[in-house]
Amino acid sequence: MPPAAVPAEEPAAAEEEEQQQTKGLPALEGLVVGSYCHDVLLRGGRVVGETLGGAAAFVSNVLDAASPPEASFSVVSKVGSDFAYASAPAPERHPPLLCPAPTTSFHARFSDAVASAHAPDRQLRRVNACDPIYPDDLPDRRFAYGLAVGVAGEVLPETLERMIRLCRAVLVDAQALIRVFDAEGGGSGAAVRHIALEGTPYARLLERVAFLKASSEEAPYIGVEMARRRCCVIVTEGRDGCRLYWDDGEARVAPFTAVQVDPTGAGDSYLAGFAAGLLWGLSATDAALIGNFFGAAAVSQIGVPTFHPKMLQAVKQILEEKPIQRSSPCINGTTFTFQRSDKHDELHTALQEAARLMCEQQQNDTATDNCD
Numbered sequence: 001m002p003p004a005a006v007p008a009e010e011p012a013a014a015e016e017e018e019q020q021q022t023k024g025l026p027a028l029e030g031l032v033v034g035s036y037c038h039d040v041l042l043r044g045g046r047v048v049g050e051t052l053g054g055a056a057a058f059v060s061n062v063l064d065a066a067s068p069p070e071a072s073f074s075v076v077s078k079v080g081s082d083f084a085y086a087s088a089p090a091p092e093r094h095p096p097l098l099c100p101a102p103t104t105s106f107h108a109r110f111s112d113a114v115a116s117a118h119a120p121d122r123q124l125r126r127v128n129a130c131d132p133i134y135p136d137d138l139p140d141r142r143f144a145y146g147l148a149v150g151v152a153g154e155v156l157p158e159t160l161e162r163m164i165r166l167c168r169a170v171l172v173d174a175q176a177l178i179r180v181f182d183a184e185g186g187g188s189g190a191a192v193r194h195i196a197l198e199g200t201p202y203a204r205l206l207e208r209v210a211f212l213k214a215s216s217e218e219a220p221y222i223g224v225e226m227a228r229r230r231c232c233v234i235v236t237e238g239r240d241g242c243r244l245y246w247d248d249g250e251a252r253v254a255p256f257t258a259v260q261v262d263p264t265g266a267g268d269s270y271l272a273g274f275a276a277g278l279l280w281g282l283s284a285t286d287a288a289l290i291g292n293f294f295g296a297a298a299v300s301q302i303g304v305p306t307f308h309p310k311m312l313q314a315v316k317q318i319l320e321e322k323p324i325q326r327s328s329p330c331i332n333g334t335t336f337t338f339q340r341s342d343k344h345d346e347l348h349t350a351l352q353e354a355a356r357l358m359c360e361q362q363q364n365d366t367a368t369d370n371c372d
């Protein structure tokens with residue numbers, strides 16, 4: 001496998017020129033590409049929630065909360081004039097581009113059966129689709145890292161290719177690459193299916209991607225054994241945590257306890273937490289703990305979660321602590337360290353304590369709601 005963030009197929013001269021240009025970058029600026037959307041949650045045919053969704057929303061929420069102070073990011077996202085959440089914190093801070101097409105929207109149908117960690121817990125239908133994000137929609141400057149996080153096919157292959165050119169390291173959510181949308185059926189929207197990554201125009205770009213994240217439901221479509229030879233693959237396993245696979249190693253990373261009320265956004269929040277961990281200089285396996293932590297935080301609330309300041313303060317304090325082994329040069333350089341550090345278990349224990357604060361907050365919120 002080539003060093004994770006080095007574009008393998010770029011002509012050497014162009015690559016050198018781009019690397020020259022990245023030298024003047026603000027140290028840790030990221031580029032998030034993927035749209036905000038409207039989510040409608042249904043159970044037993046009844047609407048039980050209508051919320052802001054889309055990976056851009058969940059990812060921005062976690063990056064804003066957990067990135068180191070010197071890091072920043074831009075979001076490229078599209079919505080229509082019907083967008084209902086322009087004043088929510090994420091879109092207000094990272095405004096989307098306005099399009100003539102309606103805002104992307106999904107209906108998520110949850111079954112009442114108790115979901116196993118690996119079974120699909122929701123049936124998704126895409127009801128509206130906003131315009132794709134084109135290469136020209138991306139800012140014409142260089143970034144330390146990029147997150148390709150489409151939910152409805154908005155990250156085109158040529159857009160991902162441009163991200164790879166602009167960013168030193170690109171992290172990709174498989175759902176941006178392998179979702180297809182079956183013909184619209186009588187107003188109920190298009191069913192979301194998956195196709196094999198190998199048969200898509202994205203496959204040839206994998207060698208130039210640093211990390212590819214898939215849920216355990218998506219993993220069979222990306223072909224973990226094939227993909228891990230080209231980039232580091234992360235498979236998230238719901239309440240069981242996640243596994244990382246790189247060319248000559250793999251690791252299982254333990255989860256955090258959460259009371260799941262809505263699984264929406266767990267994968268998005270995981271990926272952003274993982275990226276934040278890399279930004280703090282952690283190895284990929286240690287950063288996956290931060291991913292698991294924010295994945296667990298996401299399932300504890302309906303829609304985009306609000307993090308309790310005490311909990312965030314605790315997490316930041318843990319990440320600032322000197323004794324955690326830092327991998328140099330991490331996301332700011334050209335290679336990654338994958339192995340767990342000798343502080344991995346300590347980091348898990350400390351975060352578990354912060355997760356407890358999160359559960360307490362949830363209990364207090366429920367108590368307050370019940371009093372209303």
Ligand SMILES: Nc1ncnc2c1ncn2[C@@H]1O[C@H](COP(=O)(O)OP(=O)(O)O)[C@@H](O)[C@H]1O
Nearest residue numbers: 215236237238239241258260266267292295296
């Ligand atoms: N019920 C849960 N309890 C604790 N952590 C969870 C739970 N569900 C998800 N997570 C965390 O969020 C991550 C992503 O969740 P997962 O369900 O695998 O992704 P997706 O939302 O893409 O289907 C998991 O790897 C795990 O760390």
Ligand SMILES: O=P([O-])([O-])O[C@@H]1[C@@H](O)[C@H](O)[C@@H](O)[C@H](O)[C@@H]1O
Nearest residue numbers: 053054055106264265266267268
């Ligand atoms: O739950 P998750 O896989 O992290 O990501 C979700 C997408 O799969 C879904 O299409 C979208 O409507 C949600 O808002 C969220 O972005």
